[in-house]
Amino acid sequence: MxxxxxxxxxxxxxxxxxxxxxxxxxxxxxxxxxxxxxxxxxxxxxxxxxxxxxxxxxxxxxxxxxxxxxxxxxxxxxxxxxxxxxxxxxxxxxxxxxxxxxxxxxxxxxxxxxxxxxxxxxxxxxxxxxxxxxxxxxxxxxxxxxxxxxxxxxxxxxxxxxxxxxxxxxxxxxxxxxxLHTETSNHIEWNIIHFVNKHFFQPLTIKDLSERFGVSSSYISKLFKRQLNTYFVDYLHALRIRRAKSLLLSTDMHIYEISVESGFDSFRTFSRLFKQATLLTPRDFRNARCIP
Structure with missing residues (x-):
């Protein structure tokens, strides 16, 4: 079990x-x-x-x-x-x-x-x-x-x-x-960021956010760079990798299940991005029992 x-x-x-x-x-x-x-x-x-x-x-x-x-x-x-x-x-x-x-x-x-x-x-x-x-x-x-x-x-x-x-x-x-960044932002920007933090492990693209919040894709790209000093895709991947690390170290779920649970629709993409972020494969990371 x-x-x-x-x-x-x-x-x-x-x-x-x-x-x-x-x-x-x-x-x-x-x-x-x-x-x-x-x-x-x-x-x-x-x-x-x-x-x-x-x-x-x-x-x-x-x-x-x-x-x-x-x-x-x-x-x-x-x-x-x-x-x-x-x-x-x-x-x-x-x-x-x-x-x-x-x-x-x-x-x-x-x-x-x-x-x-x-x-x-x-x-x-x-x-x-x-x-x-x-x-x-x-x-x-x-x-x-x-x-x-x-x-x-x-x-x-x-x-x-x-x-x-x-x-x-x-x-x-x-x-x-x-x-800290001191420029004030409008309410919709934090709505978008908050939505990503709540739904990052579900299918999510800039186009999805653009349609949901009624703003352009370029606007979303710029707001992540301005507010969090990163790009949307990089931020999304970082949230998913952090969730995957937590699941690897605190559960005995299969690694493929963890990739899906973390929001990745491709196991190959998950493995590549995980190793890029941690310098370890998911399996090696779990075996090492450590947080970089």
Missing amino acids: HTYPVHDDVFAYFKLKKNQVPFYILEQTITESTDLHHHDFVEFSFVLQGKALENIDGKTYEMTPGTARILPPNQIHAIEVDPQNPLHLYCCMFDFYLLLESPFDDQLAKSILQAGDTLPYYTKLDGSSYEEMHRLCKKIKRECTASYVGRNSAIRAALLEILLVYVRSFANQDLTEQS
Whole structure:
């Protein structure tokens, strides 16, 4: 019997309604390990007590008090919990669209969407940053469970504060405002980028995006170069290769199945691009049990 990652339908699980802000938060204690899974939402967690190990892309990360982490949509992961030291944490799930309501949130949106690449998945908060994050998590949970006037606006405002605390915790890294692209973009550009991040493992071409969003193919090519400093095809392949690496290291799926699950319609193309990106064949990569 092979191990396959499960897709979690967050809307169905939390019974979110169409007119409800696409956000949910739980303060929970996890006593049992979770299987490999992924979901369409961005996931943020902040650990208060306990200890666990999380597998992301085949690499293990330690979750301890003060740990905050971001996972972009469709990131495959699993958590191994010690029942003697259960994990007590806040877990937030939200649609990336919440970060697209203002063109001035481009920098924050870009950082969150590229977690695991230009921004680490994990950070460790202590002292005042820990207290601030704890306060914001309690605030957003209170807003989420109440029916105050402006509830949706308050949730989004608190979420932005939470994400800023997370991003700014990497103060010693080259993530300053000067190092990021500062030109604001219109809403449709991030809609397109977000759509690609949600559907990259499905058949997808520039022509498909052009027809779906009513813009020219050249416009799409230019926006990926302008916003992410890469070309559409290269970005699409990078997302698919990252998914393939995660599946190779965290499941026992057949390599051909992984190529299909990652969005490649040609096994030959998958093998060529994988070796080009990692300098290893998929089989050798799995046997090496490492992340370049």
